[in-house]
Amino acid sequence: MGVRKNARNLSSTEKAAFVSAVKRLKAQTTGRNYDWFVTTHLNYFAAVGGTRYAHQSPSFLPWHRQYLIEFERALQVYEPSVTLPYWDWTVDRTTTGAPFTADFMGGNGSGGNGPVTTGPFAGATNWRITVSSTTSTSLRRAMGSTTLPSATQVSSVLGVSTYDAAPWNSSATSGMRNRMEGWSTPNLHNAVHVWVGGHMGQQDSPNDPVFWLHHCNIDRLWSQWQTRWGFDAGHYLPAAGTSGVVDLDETLQPWTGVTPASVLNHSSVYTYA
Numbered sequence: 249m250g251v252r253k254n255a256r257n258l259s260s261t262e263k264a265a266f267v268s269a270v271k272r273l274k275a276q277t278t279g280r281n282y283d284w285f286v287t288t289h290l291n292y293f294a295a296v297g298g299t300r301y302a303h304q305s306p307s308f309l310p311w312h313r314q315y316l317i318e319f320e321r322a323l324q325v326y327e328p329s330v331t332l333p334y335w336d337w338t339v340d341r342t343t344t345g346a347p348f349t350a351d352f353m354g355g356n357g358s359g360g361n362g363p364v365t366t367g368p369f370a371g372a373t374n375w376r377i378t379v380s381s382t383t384s385t386s387l388r389r390a391m392g393s394t395t396l397p398s399a400t401q402v403s404s405v406l407g408v409s410t411y412d413a414a415p416w417n418s419s420a421t422s423g424m425r426n427r428m429e430g431w432s433t434p435n436l437h438n439a440v441h442v443w444v445g446g447h448m449g450q451q452d453s454p455n456d457p458v459f460w461l462h463h464c465n466i467d468r469l470w471s472q473w474q475t476r477w478g479f480d481a482g483h484y485l486p487a488a489g490t491s492g493v494v495d496l497d498e499t500l501q502p503w504t505g506v507t508p509a510s511v512l513n514h515s516s517v518y519t520y521a
């Protein structure tokens with residue numbers, strides 16, 4: 249069982265271990281390597297076989313929870329002590345502070361939507377983008393042209409007691425999930441992708457390693473919501489019989505034997521500091 253920590257509190261050693269594991273997974277040429285994760289996100293961005301798994305659906309949160317667990321395990325093959333750090337963007341809100349420092353995620357892109365020039369992921373030699381919806385082989389960012397969600401906005405979303413609601417997509421106007429995902433005010437998750445910009449604003453957003461820190465924070469917020477309202481199966485909807493979405497006990501592709509119900513309680517796999 250691992251403890252996921254706030255990225256701003258990582259020691260130099262912990263930051264170096266995370267970066268090292270990420271780069272070694274990127275250099276792995278077979279199996280579930282870094283680019284497998286990018287490809288999987290691209291493949292599941294839209295509906296697969298008429299069902300929406302990863303985005304614009306109730307399973308946005310459980311799909312990414314399993315995705316993060318798999319990624320964390322893949323890193324631990326190289327660095328057993330590594331856990332996913334989270335970026336609390338209600339606190340760390342600048343383009344130069346944590347986690348965007350030269351010893352960790354690196355800084356902004358040069359110019360508008362340009363290549364990142366500092367840190368371990370700057371330039372196509374250090375970090376080559378190979379699976380992408382665009383042609384750039386260097387990591388790009390265009391940070392800070394919008395506003396990150398606030399702590400008050402996060403509190404308002406965590407106060408919504410119903411998990412999700414019909415029509416169970418990006419048009420849902422009640423329920424927590426669509427507010428957390430960001431198609432309904434106050435737009436938490438999507439707004440952070442837009443704020444970072446560059447690759448983070450695209451379907452191949454996992455090409456930017458800060459993707460994992462952002463989604464770790466989204467997962468942490470879901471866990472906080474569960475702590476408040478319940479980790480039980482009654483706090484995932486829909487329970488059954490809804491076509492085009494993943495019901496409570498239906499399989500979360502591309503995994504086998506994984507359902508929303510099976511990932512609701514994460515405490516045997518990880519906790520949050």
Ligand SMILES: [Cu+2]
Pocket residue numbers: 437441453463
């Ligand atoms: Cu995302």
